[in-house]
Amino acid sequence: xxxxxxxxxxxxxxxxxxxxxxxxxxxxxxxxxxxxxxxxxxxxxxxxxxxxxxxxxxxxxxxxxxxxxxxxxxxxxxxxxxxxxxxxxxxxxxxxxxxxxxxxxxxxxxxxxxxxxxxxxxxxxxxxxxxxxxxxx
Amino acid sequence: xxxxxxxxxxxxxxxxxxxxxxxxxxxxxxxxxxxxxxxxxxxxxxxxxxxxxxxxxxxxxxxxxxxxxxxxxxxxxxxxxxxxxxxxxxxxxxxxxxxxxxxxxxxxxxxxxxxxxxxxxxxxxxxxxxxxxxxxx
Amino acid sequence: xxxxxxxxxxxxxxxxxxxxxxxxxxxxxxxxxxxxxxxxxxxxxxxxxxxxxxxxxxxxxxxxxxxxxxxxxxxxxxxxxxxxxxxxxxxxxxxxxxxxxxxxxxxxxxxxxxxxxxxxxxxxxxxxxxxxxxxxx
Amino acid sequence: xxxxxxxxxxxxxxxxxxxxxxxxxxxxxxxxxxxxxxxxxxxxxxxxxxxxxxxxxxxxxxxxxxxxxxxxxxxxxxxxxxxxxxxxxxxxxxxxxxxxxxxxxxxxxxxxxxxxxxxxxxxxxxxxxxxxxxxxx
Numbered sequence: 064x065x066x067x068x069x070x071x072x073x074x075x076x077x078x079x080x081x082x083x084x085x086x087x088x089x090x091x092x093x094x095x096x097x098x099x100x101x102x103x104x105x106x107x108x109x110x111x112x113x114x115x116x117x118x119x120x121x122x123x124x125x126x127x128x129x130x131x132x133x134x135x136x137x138x139x140x141x142x143x144x145x146x147x148x149x150x151x152x153x154x155x156x157x158x159x160x161x162x163x164x165x166x167x168x169x170x171x172x173x174x175x176x177x178x179x180x181x182x183x184x185x186x187x188x189x190x191x192x193x194x195x196x197x198x199x200x
Numbered sequence: 201x202x203x204x205x206x207x208x209x210x211x212x213x214x215x216x217x218x219x220x221x222x223x224x225x226x227x228x229x230x231x232x233x234x235x236x237x238x239x240x241x242x243x244x245x246x247x248x249x250x251x252x253x254x255x256x257x258x259x260x261x262x263x264x265x266x267x268x269x270x271x272x273x274x275x276x277x278x279x280x281x282x283x284x285x286x287x288x289x290x291x292x293x294x295x296x297x298x299x300x301x302x303x304x305x306x307x308x309x310x311x312x313x314x315x316x317x318x319x320x321x322x323x324x325x326x327x328x329x330x331x332x333x334x335x336x337x
Numbered sequence: 338x339x340x341x342x343x344x345x346x347x348x349x350x351x352x353x354x355x356x357x358x359x360x361x362x363x364x365x366x367x368x369x370x371x372x373x374x375x376x377x378x379x380x381x382x383x384x385x386x387x388x389x390x391x392x393x394x395x396x397x398x399x400x401x402x403x404x405x406x407x408x409x410x411x412x413x414x415x416x417x418x419x420x421x422x423x424x425x426x427x428x429x430x431x432x433x434x435x436x437x438x439x440x441x442x443x444x445x446x447x448x449x450x451x452x453x454x455x456x457x458x459x460x461x462x463x464x465x466x467x468x469x470x471x472x473x474x
Numbered sequence: 475x476x477x478x479x480x481x482x483x484x485x486x487x488x489x490x491x492x493x494x495x496x497x498x499x500x501x502x503x504x505x506x507x508x509x510x511x512x513x514x515x516x517x518x519x520x521x522x523x524x525x526x527x528x529x530x531x532x533x534x535x536x537x538x539x540x541x542x543x544x545x546x547x548x549x550x551x552x553x554x555x556x557x558x559x560x561x562x563x564x565x566x567x568x569x570x571x572x573x574x575x576x577x578x579x580x581x582x583x584x585x586x587x588x589x590x591x592x593x594x595x596x597x598x599x600x601x602x603x604x605x606x607x608x609x610x611x
Binding site (some may be wrong): 242 | 369372373375379381384387398
């Protein structure tokens with residue numbers, strides 16, 4: 064039974080690596096495309112999120128590929144960045160590439176959230192809750 | 201008063217960038233040095249932590265330098281990695297470079313912990329607590 | 338006819354991106370595996386080449402994904418690093434992962450060499466030739 | 475005499491690391507600033523060069539910090555990217571940060587050019603010369 068669990072974990076990790084690498088790639092492609100198109104596509108907030116997301120996806124993949132014991136931390140950060148990035152790419156009039164990027168971000172977010180397994184570093188406090196509430200949804 | 205606070209925040213962010221970049225650099229130098237020396241220096245767990253730490257410090261610095269709204273997440277992950285990396289370099293017989301690396305990790309950990317401002321993503325659960333307990337001190 | 342050429346170029350670029358990303362990934366996996374196994378696997382020269390190769394492959398992929406006009410330069414550097422890294426992984430008794438890594442390095446080297454398209458920065462000089470001759474084959 | 479040369483080389487390498495890391499940082503800061511300011515500042519070509527330059531400077535610094543035998547290749551690519559990036563930031567009406575970035579790029583270019591020591595990978599050919607001529611000055 065432990066063995067079935069280990070196989071499942073191995074499988075989840077492998078999928079998470081795929082999702083991180085796919086998301087990393089699509090964020091970079093979408094970033095280049097948005098820059099090229101300009102106008103509303105090149106909205107600074109979105110460009111920044113795409114850069115953030117590409118960077119943390121790459122780092123998260125590195126931790127997973129190395130089999131790092133601390134991958135839950137980078138997976139957590141990755142999930143937290145993928146969410147807002149997906150939201151920034153999910154627009155009514157989003158073109159094909161941006162939509163594909165949003166989907167990759169959602170898959171990566173879900174996968175990384177599972178791999179982050181309840182990271183809970185610090186006791187909650189009101190100031191922190193406020194700061195969290197100020198962050199983009 | 202709000203202004204004094206803003207200046208303090210700006211100042212903390214600037215220091216955190218310095219600490220991340222300094223830690224990134226020392227981890228890479230120490231990694232090369234440990235590889236070169238071999239034997240006990242090249243203990244796999246330490247080498248892996250040094251790679252982890254260099255990678256997340258670089259990503260954390262990127263988020264801060266970009267003024268990303270999500271830097272608390274990468275700072276949190278960075279603090280969580282710097283701690284174990286410092287511990288792996290704080291050894292009775294550590295040489296100069298490894299000691300300098302441990303100190304840089306500790307400074308970066310402290311600075312990033314403050315910048316992570318109480319990230320508290322998920323309700324605690326026993327499984328998560330167990331996983332956390334299994335991590336290197 | 339120019340159009341067929343453009344399609345071919347587009348196709349080569351796409352393949353080069355795949356090869357860089359695949360090589361990046363396999364180098365990181367092989368690095369972790371070698372560290373784990375220790376002994377002759379963890380030979381410092383090989384570990385360093387695997388780190389070098391992972392880093393330049395990632396950067397090369399970024400330039401290509403961004404459609405950077407300067408990608409020939411990073412492709413050139415990538416080809417130059419993939420070659421020695423492949424050689425370090427092509428050993429009589431190499432295990433499956435190391436062999437797969439060597440093959441990924443060779444594919445990436447070939448692809449990047451084509452994309453580097455005759456980078457020729459400086460007039461040759463004897464000192465440079467000597468330095469080049471001192472480098473690992 | 476060989477010893478004086480070794481000291482000089484060590485010194486040059488140390489300076490080159492500083493220049494790469496300083497350039498990496500200033501490119502990321504300038505990128506964020508240009509994105510924020512928008513308009514002519516956020517000109518796609520410049521943003522792309524700043525991303526290119528940050529990435530290759532980081533990789534070049536990693537090779538140097540690891541003492542990699544192949545650092546001449548990444549230094550060469552770095553010099554080739556720093557030049558155009560400096561040019562994109564050297565504008566009549568450039569603000570303080572952009573000017574500082576241009577200067578950091580020039581210092582890094584010069585330092586990396588020296589460290590690249592006459593990399594001369596391939597015989598010149600007309601097609602390559604043409605491609606090179608098409609690149610941004």
